[in-house]
Amino acid sequence: MRPLTYRQPLVDGESTGSFVTRLAARHGQSVSHLLGTVGEGRSAAGVSPWESELYVNRAARQRLAEMAGRPLDQLMRALVSLRDEHLLPDGSGAPQYQWPWRPHSGFLVRGCALCAARHGVLDPVWLIRPDPWHICVRHGRFYDNSREDRASFIDLAPGPHVIQAERRRLRLVGAGPVGRLLVADAFGVLAHEVVAMHLPRLGSSRTAPLHLLPVAVRVATRMARLERRRLEHRLRPDEHQHWRDQVVRDLGWRLGMALDEWSRLHPPLQGRRPDLSPRWQQAPGSPHRDVPEMASVDKLTCVPWRVLSSGRLPRPYG
Template identity: 70%
Template sequence: MPLLDGESTGSFVTRLAARHGQSVSHLLATVGEGRSAADIEPWQSELYLNAAARQRLAALARRPLTQLTRALASLREEHLLPDGSGAPAYKWPWRPHSGFLVRGCALCAARRGVLDEVWLIRPDPWQICVQHGRFYDISRDGRLPFIDLSLGPHVLRAELRRLRLMRRLGPVGRLLVADAFAVLAHPAVHLPRLGGSRTAPLRLLPTAVTVAYRMARLERLRLDGRLVHDDYRHWREEARSDLGWQLGMALGEWSERHLPLQLPPLPFTRAARPSSRRYRQPGFPHQPDVPEMAPVDKLTCLSWEILARGPRPYG
């Protein structure tokens, strides 16, 4: 049974049941005791298990538990149901506890021999497949399951830069991208907000990534304890000059919340300075733990709203 990175547990179990010629409810009865919304579909909500049921699912799938949890995010420790009595149990609620169910790339799935529709569990209500140049979201419209990005190579370049930033900075990279989207939602910037249209992420992403890299230059030094207040003034002046006064104003408000940290002095040794990697650990005003399925509007430290009000195509 092929595993697809990022797939929702509900999507995987639906495929597993079909492979064995069973109904999903029959397969779940072998996984554990539980309840689910009537006639649940994998694009509607996420399936959650406790540790004992997770072990049974791994046995049914004939996969090592480590492989299963690496591929299926909702089976990781922070998303497990409480053990309760210790008996295997599952729950398939009306809505996911966290995250969004985003359509998976059909071409990526087909390369793994999966021809069924696949749904991913993601922190944000969209994803970009850089391999095939496609934008996917939580739209259920089968007539337009994705947006072709062949006419938008700048968006693909931006997504590759975003992924590179998060590999380098870890959780701090995710926070900076969230803050960058919030900066673009500042009233002075006059850009659309996320959720205002299906294509808003595509329009905003290149600028958001540029802003996130600009922030990273300051944040890495700040978290390593190598900034003084004069550095902020130079950084703000440069931002206004390069990006315009509107973005410069919003970035100024962001930088005022990211003031120098009062860190204990490092031992003055040659080995201590180069090995410092504190810039990968969030510091005030952000929380030290970055929830895996938290969307950008829940991660940012900025106070104004970054999502469009009223009905939105997703989120």
């Protein structure tokens, strides 16, 4: 397959549907015509890149890379849904695609227009994210899955503490899957009924993540100190109480009570101590099992969302 005339710039984290829409528009084609070259498949009538994600199998992924004029590994680094865990089954081996009404996993979040412009992209860009929000620390903007064009982002200049918290969260998440799980567990702790009465709930308003993120990162950072010792088999049974008392002094008694549940689920590991301290990039220890790339915080955490048990409140993500 010959590559198309014009190569489209890549935007990290962009959805495949968003990229293909830009690629088709640049060459004066309809998306359906371009997809007909990629392979055979089904598409929900009138689906748009801000509504759902485009999925392909292995053969169609290779065709898309050739059409875009990009090495496959380069395209996979930028477009998350092209990675192996998100591919459609190969079936007969023929190139195939699907564009359903809803993403199989994750949320479509508006990408930062200023970041896209730095890459020469002036069209709207949609990212595929595990959670329905995204903070651009470079430009201090909060984006989410809102379709409101009049206020497509929230300027975080009045709230520099949120940007600082996001930088700390990115350091935790960038250290490996354990860091991402601890952030999810911190949001789980904040959903405990003792705490949720005094804090907004994820999903209750567009700005709820902005209020919760600084607290969640502080909690996750304190969790990390204990969890590292636990994964290295150096955690003593009596350390939890000392750690909890310190958290209560720093963050308040309500969070201390909510952290009791997390501590109970993260007891000292039994068995032989590893020869080398485990890296955070390795698989997490019990009670966590795996870390799907598009799993949201309420799916990753081991802490029950107790605030939902009464049935009076909807799920954090609807």
